Amino acid sequence: MIRITHQREKCIGCNLCVEVAKNRWRMSRKDGKSTLVGGVDKKGFFSVLVGDDEWKENKYAADHCPVKIIKMEQV
Amino acid sequence: MTKSNKVELMAPAGSFESMAAAIKAGADSIYFGIEQLNMRARSTNNFTIDDLPEIHEVCSKHNVKTYLTLNTILYDHDISLMKKIIVAVKESKIDAVIASDYAVFNQAKKEGVKIHISTQANVSNIDSIEFFSQFSDVVVLARELTLKQVESIVKEIKRRDLRGISGELMKVEIFAHGALCMAVSGKCYLSLHSNYASANRGACIQNCRKSYVVIDKEDGVELEIDNEYIMSAKDLCTIDFLDTVIDTGVKVLKIEGRGRSADYVHTTIQCYREAIDSIEDGTYSREKVALWKERLATVFNRGFWDGYYLGKTIGEWNNEYGSKATKKKIYVAKGLKYYDDAKAGEFRMESHSIALGDEVLIIGPTTGVIQTFVDELRLNNVTTDTVKKGDVFTLPLNEKLRPSDRLYKLVDAQ
Numbered sequence: 001m002i003r004i005t006h007q008r009e010k011c012i013g014c015n016l017c018v019e020v021a022k023n024r025w026r027m028s029r030k031d032g033k034s035t036l037v038g039g040v041d042k043k044g045f046f047s048v049l050v051g052d053d054e055w056k057e058n059k060y061a062a063d064h065c066p067v068k069i070i071k072m073e074q075v
Numbered sequence: 076m077t078k079s080n081k082v083e084l085m086a087p088a089g090s091f092e093s094m095a096a097a098i099k100a101g102a103d104s105i106y107f108g109i110e111q112l113n114m115r116a117r118s119t120n121n122f123t124i125d126d127l128p129e130i131h132e133v134c135s136k137h138n139v140k141t142y143l144t145l146n147t148i149l150y151d152h153d154i155s156l157m158k159k160i161i162v163a164v165k166e167s168k169i170d171a172v173i174a175s176d177y178a179v180f181n182q183a184k185k186e187g188v189k190i191h192i193s194t195q196a197n198v199s200n201i202d203s204i205e206f207f208s209q210f211s212d213v214v215v216l217a218r219e220l221t222l223k224q225v226e227s228i229v230k231e232i233k234r235r236d237l238r239g240i241s242g243e244l245m246k247v248e249i250f251a252h253g254a255l256c257m258a259v260s261g262k263c264y265l266s267l268h269s270n271y272a273s274a275n276r277g278a279c280i281q282n283c284r285k286s287y288v289v290i291d292k293e294d295g296v297e298l299e300i301d302n303e304y305i306m307s308a309k310d311l312c313t314i315d316f317l318d319t320v321i322d323t324g325v326k327v328l329k330i331e332g333r334g335r336s337a338d339y340v341h342t343t344i345q346c347y348r349e350a351i352d353s354i355e356d357g358t359y360s361r362e363k364v365a366l367w368k369e370r371l372a373t374v375f376n377r378g379f380w381d382g383y384y385l386g387k388t389i390g391e392w393n394n395e396y397g398s399k400a401t402k403k404k405i406y407v408a409k410g411l412k413y414y415d416d417a418k419a420g421e422f423r424m425e426s427h428s429i430a431l432g433d434e435v436l437i438i439g440p441t442t443g444v445i446q447t448f449v450d451e452l453r454l455n456n457v458t459t460d461t462v463k464k465g466d467v468f469t470l471p472l473n474e475k476l477r478p479s480d481r482l483y484k485l486v487d488a489q
Contacts, residue, residue, distance in 0.1 A: 012111040012278055013153060016271050027152035032111065066272030066280070067117060 004058055005047040006036040007069040014066055021057035024050070049075065082351055083327040085142070085248070086344045089115065090122075092337035094130065095443030097139075100341050101348035104140035106173060108277070108333060109160065112153060113144040114195070115333045116277030124160060127167035140170040144333075146193035148275045149176045161186050173215070175261065180210040189241075194218055194250065195261035195275070201231040204245055212239030213327065215248045218260055218311070221386035222323055225249060229324035246326040251317070252343055252371075253331025255308045255382055257283040283307050284377075286396065304396070312371060312379035315364045317350050320384070332375075338404060338436050338483075339374040341444035346370055373402040373485075403488045404436055410480030411467065419453070419469040420476030429484055430461040437472075439480035445472070446485075 004024065011033035017025040018034055026035045039046030050058075055072070062070035086097035088105040097105050107130065108115050109122045122130065127143075134141045143164055149157060161182050164172055172183055175195035183190045191213040192198055198207065199217045207214055216225060229247050231237075237245045256263055256274075263274050265282045272278040283306035289298040311331070313320050320328070328351070330343050346367040353359040368379070375398040407429055408422040420437070429435065429449055437445040452459050453469045462468045470482075 012116040012276055013150070013156075014271070014273060014276050014278065015150060015152070027150075029152050029155050032150075032153040032156040064271040066270060066276075066278040 001049050001075050002052060002055055002058070003047055003049055003073050003075045004036060004039075004054075004062075005045055005071040005073075006034075006039060007044065008033055008035070008039075008041075008046050009044050010067050010069045012067055016064055016066070017058075017061035017070065020064070021054070021061045024048075024054060024058055025061070081355065082321055082325070083140075083248075084344065084347055084351055085327055085329040086340055087253075087330055087333040087335065088340070089333040089335065090337065091126075091440035092438050092443065093333075093335070093340040094133065095439070095441055096337040096341040097344050097443075098134065098137045099443040100344035102139060102344050104142060104170070104327075105134060106142040106144055106329070106333070108144045110156065111277070112147050112149070112157060112160065113333075114146055114275075114277045115144075116147065117272075117279070124163050127163050127169055131167050131169055135168070142171045142173050142191060143169050144173045144193070145179055146173055146175045146195045147277050148273070149178050154178060158182055161188055164188050171213070184210055184240075191215060191248065193261075197259060197261060199224070201228050201235070201237075204228065204232060204247075205235070205237055208237050208239050208245050210240065211245075212241050212243055213246045213248055215250075215327075215329065218250050218255060219383045220249075222319060222384045223386065225325060225384075226323040233324075247324070248327035248329055249320070249325050250311060250331055250382075251313045251320065251328040251347060252311055254377070255311050257306045257308050284396065307377065309378040309380040310376050311382040312368070312376075313381065313384065314346060314350050314367050314371065316381065316385070317347075318354050318359055321351070321354055335375055337438045337444050338446070341446065342370055342374045373400060375400050398488075401488055402485050404483035404485055406481060407435075407484050408468075408482040410437065410439065410476045410478055410482065412478065413472070413476040414469070415475075417469075418471060418473060420472040420480075421467065421469045422476075422482050424462050424464050424466045424468065426464055427484060428461055428463040429482075434485040435470075436483040436485060437476065437480050438483065439477050441477055442474070442480050445474055447472075 013032040024037050028035050036046045038048040059072050062072045083103040085104045086102035088094040088107040165186050165188050171189035171191050173191045173193045175193040190211045192207045192211050194215040197217045198214050204214050232245050239245050266279045267273040270280050272280045286304050378399050407427045408424045411421040413420050433449045451471050
């Protein structure tokens with residue numbers, strides 16, 4: 001399993017994660033920030049457990065996020 | 076009404092510290108960003124939408140105008156936030172929004188919020204100003220124009236009697252000091268291509284400030300280049316020809332640096348305030364310019380050049396990474412309280428030491444910047460020559476000290 005964590009407050013809404021991992025990320029039209037699909041909020045850090053098959057595209061999003069607010073870990 | 080009654084001096088404010096420093100140093104106006112839709116979105120020093128009422132309250136007390144930057148490229152998912160910001164600007168009585176996207180022009184017009192056309196729109200000719208006059212009263216010209224081109228635009232505004240939405244003649248604003256892009260502002264995609272970090276979404280990673288080598292991939296031979304920093308422009312500085320700048324008829328001079336510290340804002344605004352005032356009262360001189368340049372060099376800079384304004388030295392490049400500032404500040408103590416009667420501030424030393432004669436800065440969100448020399452130190456109410464880590468001491472201060480203030484020692488950068 002993989003845990004994806006997103007520090008949503010710091011998102012600048014560049015759209016990169018949505019472009020590269022479109023099944024896991026959505027842009028919110030409410031505040032212009034990206035939203036981690038299935039993410040649960042814990043003090044501003046949204047996290048979700050997903051299958052290993054989602055590693056590649058989300059790792060790409062994490063590595064290339066311009067404000068480095070996406071974390072990936074194997075659990 | 077500006078303090079100089081002629082040219083408005085606009086300061087960058089990335090934090091409450093910088094804002095207070097700008098006000099104290101004599102700025103006529105400040106500009107600042109909030110949330111993610113501004114050109115310093117990556118900066119940790121951003122205000123939030125909830126800060127707008129306080130920004131207006133503090134600045135209006137000092138007759139300082141406030142402008143909010145909302146000048147990134149906007150996508151569909153940003154529109155709702157943009158509209159929310161425009162409404163907040165209107166409610167909190169911020170004076171104007173600096174914008175480059177047509178969606179912002181449209182929304183601001185609907186809400187009756189004034190806008191300034193950002194340098195991101197690259198306005199470089201009089202017909203563009205005629206176009207933008209239907210939305211705005213102030214246009215920030217492209218930073219790549221020469222002063223002759225600026226002057227010609229200002230004259231033509233008068234000749235054509237181009238009036239903005241308020242009915243006043245269109246005002247021209249230009250950048251007077253600070254960092255320049257290697258590309259035409261707002262047209263650089265280096266950072267996006269290399270790191271997916273769009274400069275035009277405020278996330279520039281500043282590829283141009285790094286050093287590079289050129290290698291022939293076929294045989295691995297490295298080409299010799301005089302300067303590895305082949306893309307890093309020096310910083311713009313106009314203080315030595317500010318009289319010529321003002322003679323063009325521009326109405327607003329903007330200082331770049333929303334990502335810079337409060338002491339940068341303090342020193343830069345002080346120098347330009349003095350320069351503008353001395354041009355008005357006829358005391359502007361080479362001697363004063365030399366002193367201002369010396370002071371400007373003490374804070375962050377990449378070396379100075381005259382940008383594109385004089386049209387003679389195209390491309391002056393920096394030759395090292397980071398700042399050429401001649402001074403640096405070291406955090407030494409935390410502010411504790413102020414004794415009104417004794418006019419002294421009490422501090423607790425947290426690192427290093429301070430001795431009589433040292434130059435120090437006190438920086439805080441309400442205090443702004445106080446720059447002074449240590450001429451008396453008291454430890455346990457007894458005068459002393461030096462204080463070190465752990466000491467609680469007092470320093471004579473004419474201005475109020477607050478618990479949110481921090482004390483820094485200024486030392487030579489080398």
